[in-house]
Amino acid sequence: MQFKYSKPKTIEELSMLKSNYNAKLLAGGTDLMVKLRAKSCKPEIIIDTKGLGKNEIKFENEKVIIPLNTTYSDLLKNKKFKEKFPMLVDIIKKIGSPQIRNRATPIGNICNASPAGDFLLATYLYHGYAYIKPTNKKIKISQLIDGPGKIKLKPEEFIYSIELKERIGYEYYYEKVGKRNAMNISIISLGIVLKKKQNIIEEIKIAYGSVGPTIIRFEDLEKSVIGKEITRDLFDWLGEQYTKRINPITDVRATAEYRKKMVKNLLIKAFYNLNKTFQEG
Amino acid sequence: MKIRFKLNNKDIEYDVEEYKRALDFLRDDMRMTSVKEGCGEGECGACTIILNGKNVNSCMILAVELDGQEVWTLEGLNEIGDTSIQESYIEKGAIQCGFCTPGFIMSTKVLLDNNPDPDDNEIKEALEGNLCRCTGYTKIIEAVKLASTKLAEKNTTVADKRGEKNAV
Ligand SMILES: Cc1cc2nc3c(=O)[nH]c(=O)nc-3n(C[C@H](O)[C@H](O)[C@H](O)COP(=O)(O)OP(=O)(O)OC[C@H]3O[C@@H](n4cnc5c(N)ncnc54)[C@H](O)[C@@H]3O)c2cc1C
Ligand code: FES
Ligand code: FES
Numbered sequence: 001m002q003f004k005y006s007k008p009k010t011i012e013e014l015s016m017l018k019s020n021y022n023a024k025l026l027a028g029g030t031d032l033m034v035k036l037r038a039k040s041c042k043p044e045i046i047i048d049t050k051g052l053g054k055n056e057i058k059f060e061n062e063k064v065i066i067p068l069n070t071t072y073s074d075l076l077k078n079k080k081f082k083e084k085f086p087m088l089v090d091i092i093k094k095i096g097s098p099q100i101r102n103r104a105t106p107i108g109n110i111c112n113a114s115p116a117g118d119f120l121l122a123t124y125l126y127h128g129y130a131y132i133k134p135t136n137k138k139i140k141i142s143q144l145i146d147g148p149g150k151i152k153l154k155p156e157e158f159i160y161s162i163e164l165k166e167r168i169g170y171e172y173y174y175e176k177v178g179k180r181n182a183m184n185i186s187i188i189s190l191g192i193v194l195k196k197k198q199n200i201i202e203e204i205k206i207a208y209g210s211v212g213p214t215i216i217r218f219e220d221l222e223k224s225v226i227g228k229e230i231t232r233d234l235f236d237w238l239g240e241q242y243t244k245r246i247n248p249i250t251d252v253r254a255t256a257e258y259r260k261k262m263v264k265n266l267l268i269k270a271f272y273n274l275n276k277t278f279q280e281g
Numbered sequence: 282m283k284i285r286f287k288l289n290n291k292d293i294e295y296d297v298e299e300y301k302r303a304l305d306f307l308r309d310d311m312r313m314t315s316v317k318e319g320c321g322e323g324e325c326g327a328c329t330i331i332l333n334g335k336n337v338n339s340c341m342i343l344a345v346e347l348d349g350q351e352v353w354t355l356e357g358l359n360e361i362g363d364t365s366i367q368e369s370y371i372e373k374g375a376i377q378c379g380f381c382t383p384g385f386i387m388s389t390k391v392l393l394d395n396n397p398d399p400d401d402n403e404i405k406e407a408l409e410g411n412l413c414r415c416t417g418y419t420k421i422i423e424a425v426k427l428a429s430t431k432l433a434e435k436n437t438t439v440a441d442k443r444g445e446k447n448a449v
Contacts, residue, residue, distance in 0.1 A: 005282060005299035005345045026343075033302070033341045034322050046299075048346065073335065097410025098388065100323055102335040103342070 001036045003043050007051035011160070014047060015134045019156035021045045027069060028103035030096065031112040049158070057081060062166040068159070072101035072119075085164070087172040087193070088126070091118050094176060107159050110141060113151045116185040116210040118176060120145070124207040124215050125172075125193045127165035132157050147213045170195045173270040176209070177262060186210050187254040190266040194274055199230050206238075206267075211248040211259050218245060235271035239264030284348040288313075289357025297344045304328045306344035307354065315355035315383040319412070326411035329384035330354055336391040338410070355383040358390065365435065366390060369428035370421070377415035385411045389425050397436075398429055 008014040017023055024043040026032055027050070035041045055067035057078050064081060072092045075081050082089050095118050096104060109119040110130070120141070122128075128141040135157055146152045153159075176189035189209035195202040204225060208216045221241055228234055248259035285294045288311060297306055304321075307313040307330065319327035321340045328339040331353040358364065366389050369375075376382050385408065392399055392407035399407065404425045405418075413421065 002300050005343065007345075007348075026346075028341075029343070029346075030323055030341050033343075037321060046343070050346075096323070097326065098391075098407060099326060099329055099336050099338045099410040100341075102332075102337050 001039070001042075003036075004045045005048065006045055007048040009051045011052065011133050014049070014052065014158065015156045017045065017047050018158060019154075023047050025049050025111070025158060027105045027108040028071060028100075030100050030104040031108060031114075055161070059084065062168065063163050064166070065161050065163050066106055067161040068107060069105060070107070071103060071105055072096075073098075075106070076101070084166050085126075087167075087174060087191075088119075088122055088164075091122050091174055091191075094118065107162060110144075110162065111151055111159060113145050113147070113149050113214070114185065115148055115212060115214050116189070117215070118186070118189065118209070121189060121191050121207050121209045121215050122174075123162065123164065124217050125191050125205045126167065129163045130159045131161045131163070133160040138163075142215070142217070145214050167193050167195075170203075171274055173273050175266055175269065177266070185253075188248075188259050188262045188266065190270060192270050192274070196230060201225050201228055201230060206242075208242070208246065208263065210253075211246050211263060216246060218242070221245075230271070230275065232268070232271060235267055236264075239267040242267065282345050282348075284345055286347045286349060287351045289353055289360060299343070299345055301344045302340055303330070303342040303344045303347055304339040306347075307339060307352075310344075313354040313356050317380055317383060319380070324412070325381070326384040326388065327381055329387040329411065331387055331391060334391070334394070336388045336410075353387070353390075355386055358386070363390075365431040366393070366424075366428040369431060370424040373420050373424040373427055375416055375420040375424035381411060381413040381415075385413065385421060389428060392425070393429055393432060397432060399425070 006017055008017060022044045024032060024041060024046055026046050026048045050069050052068060054069040057070060058065040059080055072095060076089065076092060095101060106119045109117045110123060123141040129138050130141050130144055131138055144152050170193045173192045176186035178186045186209060188211055191207045192204065194204045204222050206217065206222060225234060225238065243260055243264050246263050248256045250256045282299050283294065283296050295310065297310065304316060304318055307316045316330060316339055317327035318340060319325035323338045323341045326338065329336050330339045333351050366386050370382060370386065388408050388411050396403060401422060404422050
């Protein structure tokens with residue numbers, strides 16, 4: 001690998017470099033360094049976003065704003081974040097290792113646009129938006145993702161911060177199936193946030209990772225179960241629907257058949273887990 | 282590109298290739314050979330260094346990113362006589378081939394600096410990013426516990442001495 005390195009201090013400078021060269025941004029580098037080594041990307045220039053510094057994590061109107069260069073470790077150290085986003089804390093603790101979390105950033109995870117991205121999946125459940133500079137746009141993260149490794153940004157654009165909405169009064173379930181806990185990427189993952197009254201679904205959001213080119217969510221299916229009672233039958237039915245629609249691939253980590261079976265099985269596991277917390281509380 | 286940083290408490294200025302990994306720079310240019318390359322992909326932790334008080338994989342970092350930062354390697358801990366962890370690993374037999382050991386010691390150092398008396402679970406979580414193919418992890422956990430006791434004893438003796446001084 002041979003490239004130049006630059007660490008601009010302003011948004012304008014960064015944006016100019018990014019649009020004028022075959023450039024790659026570098027935040028924590030935990031995805032980029034692997035790709036550079038595998039020569040799956042060959043930039044002329046690496047632009048270190050850390051020159052722009054690191055703003056504080058902010059909380060306003062039931063939302064959190066996570067700025068550029070904020071690492072997973074920064075989030076795990078933040079008391080308010082831990083209080084308000086327990087599911088995200090659980091997810092983050094399963095990303096990589098301490099060494100990875102000390103460098104890697106949620107924004108890097110989003111921009112890497114991997115269908116296995118754990119934080120990316122969470123943004124689909126938490127109404128995630130990205131603030132983009134220098135154009136000052138605010139775009140829903142799910143709408144930015146354009147396939148594996150592909151993100152819809154103009155040459156001069158980059159993500160400056162992201163915003164997630166608190167899920168007050170929701171229960172959650174997250175599971176990732178992988179070869180080894182805490183390391184490497186998943187074979188399949190499932191995240192659910194659920195709001196219910198008595199045993200009736202008021203709102204539910206379901207997102208799968210690693211079973212398609214991007215994170216998969218079907219809002220029509222989610223809507224179709226609102227107002228219904230939470231039963232094993234309902235989750236069986238839902239599982240069938242997702243199995244029909246999802247067409248995973250075979251790769252080095254697992255076969256398509258295995259993944260397809262897991263689409264339904266994980267949902268049933270989710271039913272028992274969510275119901276357990278309901279019965280207890 | 283010229284970089285300035287602190288390596289094991291010494292000021293360094295060096296002209297380094299922009300595409301060089303911190304791992305290669307530390308080993309080849311700085312001769313810090315305690316820093317090992319296992320996987321080169323962030324999985325094994327053999328290349329762990331301490332960067333601004335945090336353990337990180339030097340194979341995932343460019344040398345130029347060290348500019349303005351503070352780095353510690355095992356060599357530095359030896360120089361300042363901070364060897365309790367190393368001794369504990371030896372005493373407990375937590376070393377066989379030794380390839381993984383510098384990385385484990387650096388992660389242990391960060392753990393004990395932040396949490397002087399960790400329980401089993403906290404130790405396991407803190408060392409999750411370091412792999413060992415020889416020892417099995419039981420002895421390593423024992424070594425971390427021994428190091429924790431040694432450091433506590435050291436601190437109380439220091440505190441006692443201070444107390445004596447004050448009393449005089
Ligand atoms: C050992 C190991 C284990 C891992 N485990 C997991 C895991 O369990 N789950 C998981 O999801 N991931 C995992 N990862 C992948 C990786 O750590 C995460 O995706 C991480 O969040 C990436 O963040 P980063 O800051 O390091 O990204 P970088 O590598 O710095 O950047 C990633 C990509 O985003 C682009 N980019 C960065 N910042 C911006 C920006 N502001 N605007 C536009 N583009 C930008 C970069 O150019 C690059 O293409 C693992 C990686 C390793 C090496
Ligand atoms: S060599 Fe860096 S983590 Fe394995
Ligand atoms: S002692 Fe050989 S790898 Fe750990």
